[in-house]
Amino acid sequence: MLTTASVPDRDRVTYWNDAVNRTLVPMTVTPRGDGPFDARLVTNRLGYLQVSTMEADAERVSRTPALIARSSEALVAVGVQVSGTATFIQDGRRAEVGEGDLVVCDRSRPYSFDYPQRFATHVFQLPRHTLGVPDSDIRQVTGHAIGTRDGFGSVLLPFLATLASSTETYPRAVADRLAGNVVDLFATLITERAHPGDADGDTARSxxxxxxxxxxxxxxxxxxxxxxxxxxxxxxxxxxxxxxxxxxxxxxxxxxxxxxxxxxxxxxxxxxxxxxxxxxxxxxxxxxxxxxxxxxxxxxxxxxxxxxxxxxxAPGDVGRSPVGAPVPSVTVADSSPAGRPLSGG
Missing domain, CATH: 1.10.10.60 (Homeodomain-like)
Known part of the structure; x- marks a missing residue:
């Protein structure tokens, strides 16, 4: 846990910027108030999934192209607004985020969060490639507030809140599997939001x-x-x-x-x-x-x-099957181990 509680008032903003930059990604944090700034950040890891809870006074957070250039890995964050409100801007879209709302933030593109009063939020940060969804799908859901009163979000919210509040330490194998399950839920959320009209087909599949x-x-x-x-x-x-x-x-x-x-x-x-x-x-x-x-x-x-x-x-029998033996139909195209294209049956 990182907190400004024991830091001199004059050094708190610098301390907080350094804490956020080292723990999450390089970003600029600017307090909105004039008094002593108070904030804390609690972080745990589940394999490749980083789970953090941030609580702070009113502030503005921004990530610019120059700060993005300092990052070596493409990351995505899913935020859960626990208390307070925020204005989230990314990809030319502006979202008003209320308590209980979810947001998907692509760390590899510029964005900003504006918190007008004290707030708390859970942040789940993961490598973008682990999602297994197209970049175009991620881009469609950024800059939006995802409500959790009904639909898939209502199922996801209590699970994420419980996970973020847990202090249990899991064995590595268990943590990795749990992280995989959480990331699959995020991928399902992104796919559902990116393709809201698809009830059938691969886009509706996990x-x-x-x-x-x-x-x-x-x-x-x-x-x-x-x-x-x-x-x-x-x-x-x-x-x-x-x-x-x-x-x-x-x-x-x-x-x-x-x-x-x-x-x-x-x-x-x-x-x-x-x-x-x-x-x-x-x-x-x-x-x-x-x-x-x-x-x-x-x-x-x-x-x-x-x-x-x-x-x-047999000569003259190409394509013929014995009585009662159906010709196998291949429903999934792929390549053989040797790299030869597999043609249809």
């Missing part, structure tokens, strides 16, 4: 869910790809990972197997003088056990991998 699906497609050839490894890579719990797929009509494990089988089908159907063996194809797409691959393939398509290859590569 950005984290989209990143998980992309991760699966990039790592199909890894035999160790599993719900456990995916959760670890995205710093979330396995339980939370499974919750992401509750409305997807499948589980994480089934999606991995489905995508692997689709790529095996595609490769087995290719013609060529030096076609790889069935076991080589299975191994290439992450099936470590040939017997398990054969059983899974037959269960999905009604024929063995060898029968599939024979029927798909």
């Amino acid at each position: 950005p984290l869910l989209l990143r998980v699906r992309e991760h699966i497609n990039r790592n199909l050839a890894d035999p160790d790809l599993s719900p456990e490894s995916i959760a670890k890579a995205h710093r979330i719990s396995i339980r939370y990972l499974h919750r992401l797929f509750e409305n997807e009509g499948t589980t994480v494990g089934r999606l991995i197997q489905k995508r692997r089988l689709e790529e095996c089908c595609r490769e087995l159907a290719r013609r060529g003088r030096t076609a790889p063996t069935v076991s080589a194809v299975a191994q290439r797409w992450g099936f470590a056990n040939p017997a398990h691959f054969s059983r899974s393939f037959r269960a999905a398509y009604g024929v063995s991998p060898r029968e599939w290859r024979s029927l798909r590569t």
Whole structure:
């Protein structure tokens, strides 16, 4: 905790500017009153997420291009107005922020906050790349006050208030996963506000869910790809990972197997003088056990991998499937481990 309480009156403004600059990002803080300035800043970390609570007398905060140039990392902050009011300006927009409102602030672009009286605010600061949302979406939500009386904001506000007020110290693994969950909530908030009319389609999906699906497609050839490894890579719990797929009509494990089988089908159907063996194809797409691959393939398509290859590569039979064996349709375009584009089925 950093506080001006024990600092001589004449040095408090300088002390506070230095405290804010070192703890958050370089910015200029100018008190609005004439009397002794009083402020304090409490900061904790959850992995890469920094959680701070600031309480101060009336002041004006500004971040100029010159100050931005002193920063080495692109950061985004989500603020929760606990008490008092503020005028927030960024990207040519002006927002009047009241108690309970949320704001999204892009630290890499100029902005200002004007607090006309004593205030308190929670600040959640994170690397911008962890959000996994386009810069255009972030730009659409800056300079706005996001109400929390209804919608997603009403769910998010009490959770953030509790998190900011907690003094508990978490083990690193727990802190990283908790940070990942919080950042996903922020990404969902930004996506919802940037695309308010999208009820369906990828823009309504959780950005984290989209990143998980992309991760699966990039790592199909890894035999160790599993719900456990995916959760670890995205710093979330396995339980939370499974919750992401509750409305997807499948589980994480089934999606991995489905995508692997689709790529095996595609490769087995290719013609060529030096076609790889069935076991080589299975191994290439992450099936470590040939017997398990054969059983899974037959269960999905009604024929063995060898029968599939024979029927798909026989002269005059290109494109034909055996009775009862549907041609696998690939719903997610991606690239193979070797970098070859994957064409449609």
